[in-house]
Each structure stands twice: as structure tokens, then as C-alpha cells.
Amino acid sequence: MNQEILEIVIGKHLDGEITPGEQRILDVELDRDPRAAELLGELRDLHERSSELVGSCVLGQGAAPGDIFEQAWQQAEHPVRRTLKRVGYVHVAVGVAAGFVMGLAVQFVLPGASAPQNGPAASDVVARNVADPMELEVPSFSELPVDPSGNPIRNVDWYNFTDKLGNQWLIEGLRESTVRPAAYSTDL
């Protein structure tokens, strides 16, 4: 029997895994070879010491299983705390701060950038029925601010519009996104 096979059989003997047939072979070998008996003694000693060491240095250390389980149960019941523990409080704080800054940016920067441009393509232009006197609003020039020469300053845009019959219209568009028929006071 070579050394490694002998050590396997002795190991199985020490671990209680040996079969009756293997035990007979081992007994014969132990009777026949004194070095086998010496090896058995050496490995038995190692086996006993190792079990003691693993028992005292690994299994005998640390908290009781029940305590660890209880803490884990509490942790699992509070996923927010678990997430904080996993991700780290600093990372979470940085994430919240970044979110806050993004929110501010959306609040103050994006409305300006996405405001409708004053032009004919404005989507919320509403056509009004000019024949309806209720909808015909004549602006009161007296309420408008005036320039140094006394002319009213009106904050409006002008659009050209050609209808199906080929008539051309000049439309005054106020910047409140509403359309009113142009009112001409003199020689426009």
C-alpha cells in the first residue's frame, strides 16, 4: 500500500468513514508495517488537536447564534436600515444632496429654457370669433406704458396669416399666448 492510499484509509478511520473491508486492510497494514502504526499515531494526534482547536478558536468564539439571528431578523424587517448599512450613510447623504440640486435645477433653469418662443409656431394660439363682440377686446392705450415721445409701448408680436381664400391678415399676438384681433388706431 503506498503512502497516500494509507493516509486516505487512516483518515477515513479517524473520521469514522471507513468500511469493514478497508478496516481489515488497515489492520493488516498496521501489523505488518511499524511505520504505518507510527503514521496512525501522528495523524490521530493531529486529528484530536485540530478538532479541539477548531472548536475553541472558531466555534467557541463570537456571539451566540440566537443573538446574531435576532439582529439579522431586525435588520431584515427594516429594509431602510439595511439599505443604509449596505450603501453607507455618506453615500445616501450624497445622493440626497445631488437629488436636491437636481430638483433646484429643474425648478429654476428648465422653465426658462422650455418656455414657448414668441412666434407663429406657438402651439396654444387660439383663434377667436371676431364677430362676437364679447371676444373683441380693444386694448385701452391709456393703460399701457408710454415711451419718452408719448407713444404707448405694447409688448406684442406680429404674425402674417394667409387664409384659404388668399386674404392676408396681420395678427397681433400678445405675449400672454393669446391672440386678439389687431386694433388699428390710425394709418397702419
Next chain:
Amino acid sequence: MTVQASQNESALVCAAQRRDKEALQLLLAHNWAWLKGLVFSIVGDPGEVDDVLQDICVRVIAKIDTLREPERFRPWLAMLARRQALRYRQQKARRPVPLSAGLLAEDQEPAEFKFGRKADGGIEAIERQEQCRRIWEAVQSLPEKYRQVFVLQHAGDLTYAQVAEILDVPLTTVQIRLVRARRMICDRVAGRDANKVWEE
């Protein structure tokens, strides 16, 4: 594990999947010794084992309902534990280690050694302590795959078949790794060719 024990464990798994806290606790308690041994064999420091075990428990509590075959609880738990322990080890490797911690670690020794030395100071006891220290150093210096088999065999009171199931390797591999681990420890303790690493 007997058929009866296996059935009991499967029943506990089913109960645990229904959020039965006691069943889950019992289930983990049954497997605690080898679980602790497995984590130690990967993490390498007994003082850090509890942290990893707690993380493993949290994962088990969260994931037990995803286990489709209750009779495969043990390999499932082993896989989960290995992943968690490896993740912990990787995170630990990334953390900076203060110089003082390294100096302290050199001076550290298992509590059992210190206790034994104080308890009796006879020459025989000192020799025994010294031998234990050498064996322990040899166990810790084993390549991981040998250390896993060796520690599991001595921690969990498991059969070779159970160790093979936990480590997901053939039974003969367990036998061979055990023999080689013992040989490496003996050689190191005796000061014979301690750096030799066996290859399968």
C-alpha cells in the same frame, strides 16, 4: 444526515418560507457549526466571522422563499455563505489597514492558547500549547480549498458526502483534499518542506 433528519429539515424550510421565524432560527441553528467553519475558512479571521454570519442570516431571511427545492437547503445555504464571505473579503482587501492594526495582529493569538498558559505552567503544558500554536498556524496557512475541507470536517461533524455537497465537489475530491491538508499540516509542524503545495 439521516432520511428522517433530512425530512425534518425540508419541513423546516417549508415553514420558514411561510415566514415562520422559529423554524428559520432552528434551521440555521442546525447548520450553524459548519456555516461558521466555512465562513472562517474563507475570511480567515475568527473575529470577523460574526459580521459575515449576520449578513448571511439577513440574506437567508430575505431569500428563503426563492428556494424551490427544500431538500437542497444545505448546498443553497453554502453557496450563499460562500458568496457573502468572498464579498466581505474583497471589501476588506479594498479598505486601508492602519499600521497599528498590523502590529496588533502579529501579537494576537487565540484565546485558548493564552488561557492554557495561565492555567498551568508545566513544561508539558507549554509544549502542548506550542504545538497547538504551530498546528493552528499551519491550518491558517493552508491553501483555501484545503482549508475549507479541513475546517468543515472538524467543525461540523459532517460526513464526507455532506462536505462534498456543501462544497459542490465530488466525494473523492474531499478525501484527497483532506489527506493532503493533513500532510501539509504535519509537514509544516515538523518543519519538513513546509512550502510544498500539492496539486490535484
